[in-house]
Amino acid sequence: MQVSSKGVLDGLVLTANRVVTGVTLWGAATGCVWAADPQPYVTHLESSGQADLDAALKSSSDLLNLQATHAVGPFALAGRVRSEYDRLRSALESYGYYEGTVQISLHRAKEKDAVVVDGTSPALSDWLNGVPAGEKVTADITVKKGPLYHLGSVTVVDPKTNAPVSLTEAQQTAFGLKTGQDAVAQAVLGSGGSLLDVWREEGHALAQVDKPRAYLKPQTHTLDIVYPASAGPVLNIGVIDVDGLKRVHESFVRRRMTVQEGQLYQPSKIEAARQDLSSLGVFSNVAVKDGSTKPVNGTMPLDFTFKEAKRRSVGAEAGYSTDLGARVGATWTHYNILGNAERLKLTALITGLGGSAQQGLGYDVYADFMKPDFYSRNQNLSARVEALRQLFWSYRQTAFLVNAGITRKIDKHWNVNFGLAAEQEKIEQFNVSRDYTIISAPLGATFDNTGVGNPIEPALHGVRASINATPSVSLGNKGSGTSFFAILNASASTYFDLAHLGLSKPGRSIIALRGMIGSIQGASTYDIPPDQRMYAGGSATVRGYRWQGVGPQYGRTRYAIGGTSLDAGTIEYRQRLFKSFGMAGFVDAGQVGSSSMPFTGTLRVGAGGGVRYYTPIGPVRVDIAVPLNRAYRGDKWDLYIGLGETF
Template identity: 75%
Template sequence: MLGRFTGVANRLLAGAALWGALTYGVHAADPQPYVTSLAPTGQSDLDTALKASSDLLSLQSTRAVGPFALAGRVRSEYDRLQVALESCGYYAGKVHIQLRSAKQGVTMDGMSTALASWIESIPANEKVDISIKVDKGPLFHLGSVKLVESATGVAPHLSDAQTKAFGLHTGQPAVAADVLAAGGRLLDALRESGHALAQVDKPMAYLRPATRTLDIVYPVVPGPVLDIGKISLDGLKRMNASFVRRRLTVHEGELYQPSSIEAARQDLTSLGVFSNVTVRDASDKAVNGTMPLDFSFQEGKRHAIGAELGYSTDLGARVGAMWTHYNLLGNAERLRLTALITGLGGSAQQGLGYDVYADFFKPDFLESKQNLNARIEGLRQLFWSYRQTALLLRGGITRPLAKNWTGNFGLAAEQERIEQFDESRSYTILSAPLSGMYDNTGVGNPIEPATHGVRASINITPSLSLGSKGAGESFFAIMNATASTYVDLHKLGISPPGRSILAFRGTIGSIQGASTWDIPPDQRMYAGGSATVRGYRWQGVGPQYGNTKYAIGGTSLDAGTVEYRQRLFKSFGMAAFADAGQVGNSSMPFTGTLRVGAGGGVRYYTPIGPIRLDVAVPLNRAPRGDAWDLYIGLGETF
């Protein structure tokens, strides 16, 4: 009977309390706005952790709630900030939260049991001021640090490299992130040493307040050292499995190493025929002392259509389309057909031209990592310097020479007809280009801007010109070298990483074996335009034919550029640059009239690369030269 009466009484009291709350809170705000302030602790990493953990800060403007929910948010804040304190090694810290009504001048402690009712009493048009102060207390350090095998309870035998990778030691600050990261590093080191089945469980931590230390015990199961076992290939449809197996850079019987396996996966992805490549262990236990692997593939679309568009005031607009066939014969061969209309309104052009070509690419030609490139091209160019109609055949082999070094050797044949200074001549040119390229920028996509490192190339092209119809026979060698480097000002402490870049470029060239007039006009050296000296039209730097726009070309070239690139906001940027260069009639560079241009531009950064718009002016304008030039394109100039 007493129990029944008590239950009824409790329900009555609860009902009365609810009615009181409803009638008392008629004028209360729901949701209740508030403003939070978090006092700095004087330690930047701890302040960052506290701010990231605070719901009161992160939700105050986006998820306003009523009085009771806000009281719950305040109470949960203690636990969240306490976790942040402990994650930074402060296990004896205290969190203090005070709420204040500015109009009423009343302060309430965040731990008060009457907090919800107090918040409800705040008038509807008033914000609550919430102040958070954290006493971090003493910094705890690691006490004993032990690694134990789960099955035996004894310390596992680790190599020096594995012990170094683990990295935890007695006396270092007891920062949670460091403790947890040590386990991940140890697991990576074990797997990299062939322990494919290694396990490193979450550590057990024992707090010692008297000594302000934290003892750590890490359970570890190294497991056996395994080799790579059977490799299966799943998902191949049009790709030949035999080609993929030859391409694989890991093989059965080799030591199991995740880094080598991941490198093999990325290499297969780089072929450009797969939309996705994944690799996983094919077993949860050892198979005859090995770990089998399962590579899974999703083949991408075989065909693609694209467009090309560019503009500069000297070369005018170029517009066209391209069609690409991927995996032409089942071995990742690529065929690309391109058709462009060129010379639309350029100051260096006399009329419309065209550029039509077919590119064929075959990876792993004759041997691994050796690629075949071939092109057949028909073009017509109507420059002020000369008018050219040509058919070209080119083929070459590209292969890695050493780390960051790539070599190329090829053969080329060109049949052309060139009109220059009212004289028309035909040429048959045979050449054997040889080049070496160095690149340690780490940027695989040529459109993506580099932020550090060096790019360099050196080219030597022995050529034989078999003239006809007024053109003589000549043998000459074209030699040129280009280098660019990129300096991230973050290294000087000036800006965040990748935001402020200084870029430098230098080019030098020489033609040996023949004089200017014995060399076909299109084989001579020219400067001007975005590739050398901006502010001067294409082929606008160097010897000119009298007081005209006609460039003669030369047998030597040198040019240099310095450019400052600054990212602004998320998607925009700007650049400022200065270029200088000259073309001479001597085979020795640094002869001729030096021309200097300067300018600036803006960038809009897209997922595939920056869209560039630059304006440049000549600082010592050539006779009949442009007063300024505009350049629009995709990607940086170098």
């Protein structure tokens, strides 16, 4: 007879005779008793000797999976037992065992007599009704695999003509089915999807792959497969329809699209275009589908549908460390201010609340503007106007800054940036005030293959690196002369998952390494404005030392001079615990020198650890660090609280 298989083999038509097995019932009725309702029971599933098959059997067994969470009465339990056969046989068939048998034995611990009945017999319910209340029933399941079936003939046919379909080498490789391989359902059913994917990627927009037919041959223990499939014509992308735009300009969306009319129809590139539009941050949903069920002048139209996100948001910003103190403030963001996904963000912060490196309260107020696709795709314009006041022990600064720059994506991992910046500031250091006007032209490049788009989300693998050069001129103002200098720095971090060594589960145990190096060329320390010099100490370089606490100091005081070279490194171990918690341990080391050559000065080392609480937007970090060879007696320990990892 022909029967339709269940579960993972749904859709295969099988020709076979099934072996019907019975239920062995241990124990006879001994009189009138009150039956249990619900009837407690425990299930023992004997191993088949094949780990992956055992996992499938356990997953398929309702007797096993529902015994603790879905208690039922005797009648319903009898139904669960009877339906167990089909579930377990489906699991056997999914691994190529089409002659496997299943035996279920039910018994009570106090009874020894055995009665054998068919699995569908009413005697099963009667026996369960005779089990006294409070007594558990044990269900022993034994599975015999039988012979392993292999694939016999494998044929792809046209569903209309039933004529064989010829596949190219690439299509056959994607299809993957070959005579003689194990008749595993996942491979059989998955091959159709793989063939459909490769056809569509070759431009066959209307390719069709139906569910396969399978024919059992018990005499040879083989399974013949017939796949109805049709490639259809090769099509290009036709008219692209855009719907749902309200405040985002359609012209911008069409310029942004990475697929165009007349291009070969390829689902991977269409999906990449959809994801790229989603990444703009102005849409809550972007969907794309074929615009027709048949070719239109040799093309396939596409329908893009957009749902715009809220244009504005208000947020709060906060952080704390014992050296820089607390910083609190608010942000307001408009995500589409001119209709082309331009973003304007306004931020106002109060800084220096109680920090050991601070002499008092400061502020940081700025406006950020970003325009995507500035004169070219993958080229963004960013600009900032900022006013700030910082009252460090090293210097007291009041400044107004303006900068603008262009960031260009040159491939999947590399970005380059260049721009101009101007700063007018007044700096008081050691009771001497000087005014500076600084003009600079920063240049840089970054590399990132960690695959993490959100900067707050921890990286688990890959490398991040950057290199920057900032030619600058400090124009002569009151109390200061004119100087020319160039700030050069580079940094890199990498992340290694211990799962690669078999020591943990993926993403649970990470070793993170960071290194940085910097040099200022063209001027000596005192010819450079204090805020342009190099400093170390704090969460960005060497934890355990206060902000700007590493490098040349005035004696053993908290007054930092700064330097013209820097190098620092970190090794950090991150361990995730449970679902939402984690911990970290780290060692930082760094030095700042008065020479323009790095690796000079006094090396300072800090160490510490912390805890993490993982939220949907990133981990909340709490770290404590201590200096191992402190220079200033006030440096004893530091506490850092923030969102996201330090690097």
